[in-house]
Amino acid sequence: MSVSDREPAARAAQLPPVIQGGMGVGVSSWRLARQVAQSGGLGVISGVASDLLVARWLQDGDQGGHVQAAMAEYPDQDFVAATLKRFYRPDGRKPGAAYRPIPRLDHHQRLDAVRLAVLGAFVQVRMAKQGHDGPVGINLLEKIQLWSPATLYGAMLAHVDVVLVGAGLPTHIPRLLDGFANGREISLPIDVAGSESADELVITLNPRTVVPPAPDALPRPVFLAIISSHILGAYLARDDATKPDGFVVEGPTAGGHNAPPRRNELDEGGEPIYGPRDVVDLDKLMKVGLPYWLAGGQASPKHVVAARAGGAQGVQIGTVFALCTESGITAPLRTALRKSLDAGTAEVRTDPRASPTGFPFKVVQMPGTIADPEVSAARDRICDLGYLRTPYRREDGTVGQRCPSEPIDAYVRKGGTVEETEGRKCLCNGLMASAGVPQMRPGGVVEPPLLTLGQDLEAVHALLEMFPDGWSATDVMTWLLSELDATG
Ligand SMILES: Cc1cc2nc3c(=O)[nH]c(=O)nc-3n(C[C@H](O)[C@H](O)[C@H](O)COP(=O)(O)O)c2cc1C
Numbered sequence: 046m047s048v049s050d051r052e053p054a055a056r057a058a059q060l061p062p063v064i065q066g067g068m069g070v071g072v073s074s075w076r077l078a079r080q081v082a083q084s085g086g087l088g089v090i091s092g093v094a095s096d097l098l099v100a101r102w103l104q105d106g107d108q109g110g111h112v113q114a115a116m117a118e119y120p121d122q123d124f125v126a127a128t129l130k131r132f133y134r135p136d137g138r139k140p141g142a143a144y145r146p147i148p149r150l151d152h153h154q155r156l157d158a159v160r161l162a163v164l165g166a167f168v169q170v171r172m173a174k175q176g177h178d179g180p181v182g183i184n185l186l187e188k189i190q191l192w193s194p195a196t197l198y199g200a201m202l203a204h205v206d207v208v209l210v211g212a213g214l215p216t217h218i219p220r221l222l223d224g225f226a227n228g229r230e231i232s233l234p235i236d237v238a239g240s241e242s243a244d245e246l247v248i249t250l251n252p253r254t255v256v257p258p259a260p261d262a263l264p265r266p267v268f269l270a271i272i273s274s275h276i277l278g279a280y281l282a283r284d285d286a287t288k289p290d291g292f293v294v295e296g297p298t299a300g301g302h303n304a305p306p307r308r309n310e311l312d313e314g315g316e317p318i319y320g321p322r323d324v325v326d327l328d329k330l331m332k333v334g335l336p337y338w339l340a341g342g343q344a345s346p347k348h349v350v351a352a353r354a355g356g357a358q359g360v361q362i363g364t365v366f367a368l369c370t371e372s373g374i375t376a377p378l379r380t381a382l383r384k385s386l387d388a389g390t391a392e393v394r395t396d397p398r399a400s401p402t403g404f405p406f407k408v409v410q411m412p413g414t415i416a417d418p419e420v421s422a423a424r425d426r427i428c429d430l431g432y433l434r435t436p437y438r439r440e441d442g443t444v445g446q447r448c449p450s451e452p453i454d455a456y457v458r459k460g461g462t463v464e465e466t467e468g469r470k471c472l473c474n475g476l477m478a479s480a481g482v483p484q485m486r487p488g489g490v491v492e493p494p495l496l497t498l499g500q501d502l503e504a505v506h507a508l509l510e511m512f513p514d515g516w517s518a519t520d521v522m523t524w525l526l527s528e529l530d531a532t533g
Pocket residue numbers: 065066067068069070072091093184185186210211212271295298299300301302340341342343344361362363364365367497498499500501
């Protein structure tokens with residue numbers, strides 16, 4: 046069976062007016078996505094580190110048995126049995142015990158690591174789709190290229206409805222989705238620092254090798270590219286090979302990573318300066334003729350109505366969902382965060398240096414987190430999760446992996462510069478900790494959390510007034526859709 050390329054574009058135009066944005070790591074949890082999808086929105090899980098999250102949930106006893114229920118539907122039950130044997134601990138871990146490491150995925154694409162990444166994405170999507178037929182999406186970061194094929198394939202095996210990709214120029218995604226939809230092997234050129242040509246390193250994923258009883262065909266999800274410029278939108282849409290089915294247009298106040306500003310300058314507080322040239326020209330984007338959603342400070346019933354009146358399909362929202370009951374941020378952290386926001390003591394900064402990706406990243410300035418200078422100074426630089434490592438060409442011609450937040454001498458030995466390491470934070474460890482599955486090391490060392498939110502907090506204050514003790518995803522959805530429903 047051949048899956049039509051046109052069909053997803055038509056489906057994009059039918060998607061709901063509210064997208065709950067993907068929030069890694071684990072903040073847009075399967076519970077959050079499921080609840081949003083059941084409440085009239087597009088629920089999106091973050092695909093980042095699905096392999097590690099699933100392995101850790103199993104080691105924590107898989108409360109409620111949701112992971113195992115999803116695994117029971119996976120086509121390769123031999124791999125499921127091996128994974129359960131390796132990671133599942135019915136009574137959880139001993140207090141303070143470290144999690145078992147998982148095989149790290151790198152450019153060699155070792156089969157056991159690829160298989161776990163496929164299974165992880167499958168499980169998360171399956172759990173988010175459980176018990177309803179609302180639409181569920183998965184969010185990926187273009188910068189995390191080495192995981193893209195495995196994560197996409199796992200999500201497609203679970204019949205994900207939408208794929209949303211940000212943090213980079215996602216030119217290869219349509220080809221990958223079409224290939225997997227038709228049961229074909231795909232290849233993906235990987236950027237290698239220090240390489241002369243763009244396609245020197247290519248990774249492949251063959252469904253038949255990775256998941257032995259791989260289906261011949263799979264539903265082709267809708268693909269939404271997350272962009273911050275109409276020029277990028279027009280560029281992607283120019284060629285059928287790179288054309289998405291729609292866009293999420295993200296402004297600079299949005300949580301997580303942001304596109305760098307055109308003007309390479311910082312204000313006196315050290316934050317990037319976004320100016321008129323960073324504003325997306327929506328009239329020009331509209332001429333591209335694809336549906337789009339606005340993101341960044343769009344969380345109110347009035348914004349939803351205004352976005353639609355202006356020609357958008359709707360809005361994508363992060364921050365208020367990150368703070369709701371179903372969010373993957375641990376309950377104590379979420380409560381502390383809500384209280385600090387209420388008291389006006391938790392500022393959100395756009396940190397131009399924090400993320401190893403080199404993109405500006407929003408960091409909540411909260412005591413006890415990595416943003417706290419004392420906590421940060423007490424943390425030993427270590428890179429033991431590695432999602433943001435990127436390939437580089439060694440002098441002997443072979444390929445290695447490095448991350449500018451790893452120990453400085455190691456990074457410099459790998460051909461990096463000290464300047465590139467300055468101010469970098471370990472997002473992998475910080476975000477895993479805020480999702481309640483922190484790295485633990487000998488001597489009782491527990492990784493501290495790192496929090497990100499958007500800078501436009503008006504909606505948070507509106508919800509704090511309505512729900513001083515906290516809110517659910519359904520509360521947010523009902524509020525957001527209230528004026529749209531009233532106006533039809
Ligand atoms: C906690 C948090 C984590 C985020 N992580 C991601 C991510 O992994 N990938 C992504 O494309 N966007 C990410 N975002 C951006 C959201 O998907 C969304 O576009 C944005 O938050 C919208 O702006 P708002 O926060 O003002 O509602 C994140 C946002 C937040 C608040």
